Amino acid sequence: MSLLELKNISKIYGELKALDNVSINVEKGEWLAIMGPSGSGKSTMMNIIGCMDKPSLGEVLLDGVDISKESAKNLTTIRRDKIGLIFQQFHLVNYLTAVENVMVAQYYHSLPDEKEAMEALARVGLSERAKHLPSQLSGGEQQRVCVARALINHPEVVLADEPTGNLDEANENIVLDLFRQLHREGTTLIVVTHDPEVAEAAQRTIVLDHGRVAREVINENFAD
Amino acid sequence: MFFRMLRGILVRQKGKMLMIALTIALGASLATAMLNVMMDVGDKVNQELKTYGANITVYPKNASILNDIYDVEGGAQDAYLKESELGNIKTIFWAFNIVDFAPFIDTTVSLDDGGEVTLVGTWFNHHLDLPTGESLDAGVSSLRSWWDVTSGAWLDEQAMADADEAMLGSGVASRLGVKAGDVIHVKASSGEADLTVVGVYDAGGDEDDQIYAPLDTVQRLTDTDGLLSSIEVSAITTPDNELAVKAAQNPAALTIAQYETWYCTAYASSICYQIQEVITDSVASPVRQVADSEGEILEKTHLLMVLITILSLLGSALGISNLVTASVMERGAEIGLLKAIGAHDASVSGMVLTEIVITAIIGGVVGYFAGFGFAQIIGQTVFGSAIEMKAMVIPIVGVLVICVSLAGSIPAIRTLLRLRPAEVLHGR
Ligand SMILES: Nc1ncnc2c1ncn2[C@@H]1O[C@H](COP(=O)(O)OP(=O)(O)O)[C@@H](O)[C@H]1O
Ligand SMILES: [Mg+2]
Numbered sequence: 001m002s003l004l005e006l007k008n009i010s011k012i013y014g015e016l017k018a019l020d021n022v023s024i025n026v027e028k029g030e031w032l033a034i035m036g037p038s039g040s041g042k043s044t045m046m047n048i049i050g051c052m053d054k055p056s057l058g059e060v061l062l063d064g065v066d067i068s069k070e071s072a073k074n075l076t077t078i079r080r081d082k083i084g085l086i087f088q089q090f091h092l093v094n095y096l097t098a099v100e101n102v103m104v105a106q107y108y109h110s111l112p113d114e115k116e117a118m119e120a121l122a123r124v125g126l127s128e129r130a131k132h133l134p135s136q137l138s139g140g141e142q143q144r145v146c147v148a149r150a151l152i153n154h155p156e157v158v159l160a161d162e163p164t165g166n167l168d169e170a171n172e173n174i175v176l177d178l179f180r181q182l183h184r185e186g187t188t189l190i191v192v193t194h195d196p197e198v199a200e201a202a203q204r205t206i207v208l209d210h211g212r213v214a215r216e217v218i219n220e221n222f223a224d
Numbered sequence: 225m226f227f228r229m230l231r232g233i234l235v236r237q238k239g240k241m242l243m244i245a246l247t248i249a250l251g252a253s254l255a256t257a258m259l260n261v262m263m264d265v266g267d268k269v270n271q272e273l274k275t276y277g278a279n280i281t282v283y284p285k286n287a288s289i290l291n292d293i294y295d296v297e298g299g300a301q302d303a304y305l306k307e308s309e310l311g312n313i314k315t316i317f318w319a320f321n322i323v324d325f326a327p328f329i330d331t332t333v334s335l336d337d338g339g340e341v342t343l344v345g346t347w348f349n350h351h352l353d354l355p356t357g358e359s360l361d362a363g364v365s366s367l368r369s370w371w372d373v374t375s376g377a378w379l380d381e382q383a384m385a386d387a388d389e390a391m392l393g394s395g396v397a398s399r400l401g402v403k404a405g406d407v408i409h410v411k412a413s414s415g416e417a418d419l420t421v422v423g424v425y426d427a428g429g430d431e432d433d434q435i436y437a438p439l440d441t442v443q444r445l446t447d448t449d450g451l452l453s454s455i456e457v458s459a460i461t462t463p464d465n466e467l468a469v470k471a472a473q474n475p476a477a478l479t480i481a482q483y484e485t486w487y488c489t490a491y492a493s494s495i496c497y498q499i500q501e502v503i504t505d506s507v508a509s510p511v512r513q514v515a516d517s518e519g520e521i522l523e524k525t526h527l528l529m530v531l532i533t534i535l536s537l538l539g540s541a542l543g544i545s546n547l548v549t550a551s552v553m554e555r556g557a558e559i560g561l562l563k564a565i566g567a568h569d570a571s572v573s574g575m576v577l578t579e580i581v582i583t584a585i586i587g588g589v590v591g592y593f594a595g596f597g598f599a600q601i602i603g604q605t606v607f608g609s610a611i612e613m614k615a616m617v618i619p620i621v622g623v624l625v626i627c628v629s630l631a632g633s634i635p636a637i638r639t640l641l642r643l644r645p646a647e648v649l650h651g652r
Contacts, residue, residue, distance in 0.1 A: 043650045046650075047646040047650075050564075050646075052564060052644070052645045052646035052649075053644075053646045073568065073569075076563065076566060076567075076568055077566070077568075079564065079565075079566060080565065080566025081566075085564055085565065085649075087649050087650070088650070089557070089649075091557055091558070091560075091561040091564075091649060092561075093229075093232070093558050093561065093562070094236075094558070095232040095233055095235075095236035095237050096228070096229065096232045100225075100228055100229075100232065103225055103228070104225065104229065104562070104565065105565045105566070106225075107225035107226070107229075108562070108565055108566035108567045108571070109565075109566055112225040133236070149565070161649075161650060
């Protein structure tokens with residue numbers, strides 16, 4: 001059984017089909033990239049996989065559970081327990097320090113543990129900056145805090161929406177290296193991007209266009 | 225973590241929180257000022273009105289009928305009250321509301337120039353030790369505080385020499401051509417006396433043509449030892465309502481419950497009733513105009529203050545509502561994120577509410593003290609005296625502030641609950 005199965009899902013806004021009868025399977029431990037032009041439905045798909053939205057039609061099985069039928073409250077719980085989220089705009093809580101931002105995720109999941117949060121920051125190379133507020137961190141550093149936050153509760157799936165969209169080349173590479181490391185450790189990764197370089201780092205790329213799967217590319221050169 | 229988050233918000237976003245606290249402080253200060261003044265104003269107005277004299281008079285049963293029907297004063301009298309029962313007035317249920325009282329006995333005396341004048345015997349500043357163990361200075365020096373002493377000074381019973389002393393109305397004084405320090409001779413039904421004039425007063429009424437002397441002096445001259453012709457009482461009263469009017473006509477017509485309510489409310493009529501209970505064969509009646517206007521003024525003042533308090537709280541509720549909603553909107557991404565990483569609606573709402581309650585408490589405390597300052601300013605400018613700090617105001621303001629802040633945050637909380645992470649987290 002795949003970790004994630006999208007079965008004929010559609011998301012319809014009035015006349016517009018943001019997603020149109022999409023079916024995708026994602027295996028445990030797989031690194032998948034989703035590409036496509038702006039407006040092709042990438043974020044919509046990520047919201048559905050990330051339990052922040054429901055499809056208009058179709059089923060979404062996460063770990064065998066159909067999340068398209070769950071209540072908003074249950075979705076919050078599932079999201080908390082199984083999914084790590086990374087966004088293009090980082091979205092750190094601006095009045096909390098780096099380590100506190102990581103601890104917030106622990107807090108809503110189980111119990112905040114400063115030591116563990118510090119280890120997570122060390123992993124993304126930010127031990128020195130743990131007590132800084134987001135406004136005192138560079139974009140790359142902020143995104144690394146987000147990666148640490150996404151990982152802290154050992155999610156089944158890490159979902160990233162344009163994680164490198166606001167980063168320069170150097171920071172993009174740092175984040176990609178972090179993803180490689182995660183992949184080696186067996187974390188399932190789904191990365192939305194329109195940067196071919198980022199997509200090439202993944203094992204498989206799905207290209208969306210107008211809400212449909214336009215093509216699927218297996219990265220022959222994938223190297224761990 | 226919750227506390228670290230709270231601290232983060234309160235310390236690192238203090239600008240915004242300060243604005244909210246300030247709004248709350250403003251509302252709280254107005255409420256505090258108004259409530260303090262409102263609770264104290266009753267006593268203040270009463271103190272002011274007390275200067276206009278007694279609001280209850282007590283006559284002997286028979287005499288009062290005569291007085292009412294024929295409006296006679298100081299004439300031949302065969303019914304008296306007992307001086308020994310005077311202290312009982314301070315033992316009634318509403319003893320605390322009795323601020324002052326004075327006994328009277330009067331007679332007509334003839335003067336050396338052949339003229340006749342009313343001599344009134346009363347207390348000036350009589351020291352009284354009550355059966356309850358308390359003591360009290362009662363008498364006309366405060367019941368007639370509007371008297372303008374134009375020569376000499378108020379008669380002081382405590383400092384009285386052996387000689388008989390008296391105070392003369394300005395009319396009598398000018399007729400006799402005497403001033404403070406002079407001695408006049410008076411002749412009454414059962415004796416005569418030389419009275420040393422210690423003071424001349426201008427009362428602006430009938431009393432200017434009378435002589436006031438200590439009670440026992442007049443009793444001696446009229447051979448009425450231990451007897452009184454009337455008592456004037458100044459009491460703090462609650463404005464009459466239907467029940468009080470009904471009771472005043474006939475207390476026996478009340479049901480037991482009504483009777484209890486009436487008896488245990490400081491209506492002029494229930495105080496009168498209780499005075500009659502302790503003074504044998506007496507009739508106590510409110511001096512209507514004063515008692516009523518006192519209540520009316522108070523009621524109107526209270527209403528005004530309640531309205532101002534409500535309006536100020538409403539204003540601050542609106543202000544809080546705006547500020548909190550704006551701050552929740554501004555924090556949409558942050559709150560969306562908290563939801564995205566697993567915060568349930570309840571914990572996010574709880575968080576925001578806790579912030580507001582803490583801000584409200586800070587604002588409330590600041591507002592309370594500021595309001596207390598306002599109350600003092602009002603007290604000084606309007607009444608020329610300090611407003612007493614009423615402990616009752618603290619819980620009332622506390623509850624009001626919390627309610628108003630919570631009510632003010634309802635729109636923000638609703639916005640917050642509607643907020644879906646998917647809509648705020650992806651930059652479009
Ligand atoms: N809440 C919404 N209401 C209406 N239309 C929406 C909504 N969310 C997304 N869309 C539309 O769905 C389409 C896909 O959007 P999105 O998934 O954000 O694309 P992408 O992330 O690939 O740029 C777009 O045309 C967008 O305008
Ligand atoms: Mg997008």
